[in-house]
Amino acid sequence: MASEHPLRSRWASLSLIAVWLFSTPGLAQEGTPDTAHPADAPVQAPPAPASSLGNPAVAADAPPRTEVSLDAQAVPRRPDFKPWAVPVAVVPGLLFHGLAPLVAGDTHTAKRLFALEGAGLGLIALGGVPIVLTGASRRTIAPLYAVTLAGFSTLGISALANLYAVTSPAFDPGVAPPMLPPLELEVGYQHVNDTSFDYRHFLTVGAQARFESLRLLGTVRVDPSEGNTQVRLGGAWRLMGAPERSLVGTDGSALDVEAFGQFHRYPTEGFAMVSGEVSLRGRLAMSRLSPALAGSFAEVSLGTSLETFTYPGAVSDGNLHEQLLYTFGYGVWLGRGGGPFRGEAMLYYDHRKDGFAGGIRSRGGGIVGAFGLRGRALLTESWGVAAEVQAGGALVGRLSLIYALGGER
Known part of the structure; x- marks a missing residue:
């Protein structure tokens, strides 16, 4: 029922996951109600050169001052629903995470999910190989086991995200x-x-x-x-x-x-x-x-x-x-x-x-x-x-x- 790993190893594994959670990308990028989202803020054109101030001829040739919305720039947006990508998310998508978004034309999501799957496989190898080489020694099993579990969780999350990425455009999130x-x-x-x-x-x-x-x-x-x-x-x-x-x-x-x-x-x-x-x-x-x-x-x-x-x-x-x-x-x-x-x-x-x-x-x-x-x-x-x-x-x-x-x- 309960494992019997030494307390020192147990707290070492807890420290490892603390570092992993705190270093999660974007977790510290918390917005506040009083701060406007950058995507909602207009971008103003640069001011006219100082030499044109007070010179009607130069001012007449200067382009008008405009406001450009970030929405018009190349900001990734939610993709359209592509029904043919859904079966790909299951076979062979459960083995190659990111393949279904790639088939749907969403290369931005595909790259992120391929990277997430690679990170999961890397963590599994980082923890699993030493477990095998040490014969699951009680001195090291707890932190290595935690790293291996972190790898499996990353792999599982990327697999489910692969399915969600191609089905979610069919409904409002x-x-x-x-x-x-x-x-x-x-x-x-x-x-x-x-x-x-x-x-x-x-x-x-x-x-x-x-x-x-x-x-x-x-x-x-x-x-x-x-x-x-x-x-x-x-x-x-x-x-x-x-x-x-x-x-x-x-x-x-x-x-x-x-x-x-x-x-x-x-x-x-x-x-x-x-x-x-x-x-x-x-x-x-x-x-x-x-x-x-x-x-x-x-x-x-x-x-x-x-x-x-x-x-x-x-x-x-x-x-x-x-x-x-x-x-x-x-x-x-x-x-x-x-x-x-x-x-x-x-x-x-x-x-x-x-x-x-x-x-x-x-x-x-x-x-x-x-x-x-x-x-x-x-x-x-x-x-x-x-x-x-x-x-x-x-x-x-x-x-x-x-x-x-x-x-x-």
Whole structure:
């Protein structure tokens, strides 16, 4: 369930991902509501030479003073929809990211995606080759594993961006919210199909409060019949990017540091798990990579957790375990351009093994995490729905009703 890499290596891997997230292109290019976008600012022609001032003959020959909009210059714009490029994005586009935009005539996006795929393959080699050469030594496995996972996430993001780039021109892209509500309450139902445990049906309750740079979250999941209970409390602090309460004029890119504590009680099995975790989570608006990717975003998170288990009897030494936390996903913003709803959806991979979905045993004998899809949308000013499905060692589905105090403005 939990890995046992040394703490020193674990913090080294966390430092590596911090550098990777902070160096993400464009993340620090955050706009402000009071600053006009450069594309909206007119460009004025240079003033007439000083020698022409006061000389009517020269002034008459001088060209008139004009204003030229940047829109008339060679600024990349969102491409047109080319239906024949869509199947190319699947075969052979899933192997050659950027091929579909190239077929559609969007060379700007194609170059960026080919470069992103190359970076992902390079990171996989940078981390994977030393793992093989060192025999997965415990002294070096944690940072090398983190680099390898970063490579796979970059590769996955470029593959999904390849699909999005040629399908998104067929519809109007969603936009990031101008301001998220100060308080959200959630109540719903969760079903878990896990052959290793007896629990199945859960009542879920959650809440999150947003302040200037701080976000507090809490969730409780309870199986009323079996008694299995999970309580999760924590928060996030905005390191880079505009606060969620004032996103007007920004594209939603941000970097947060998160900390959570969790208690999970298994009454039928006779044990409980207590854990604490810290992580960095970055979100990048993909429009910074290419106009064809407007309306989508990539998200990456890496951290570490410490876990301990309690039993009715005596507990043996060495009951403290570590776990590498890693997630990446590709998502889209929904609506906010006059549509019937406002929200977001994201397809993701979660490397943790202690959740309800657990992990999947690979053919090589190792255990990978779970894949999932989650979404949230407000259907009215204050009411909406949230849904999530996960597939790992178990199948998990959740559907919730949301109340957003004040709605989005």
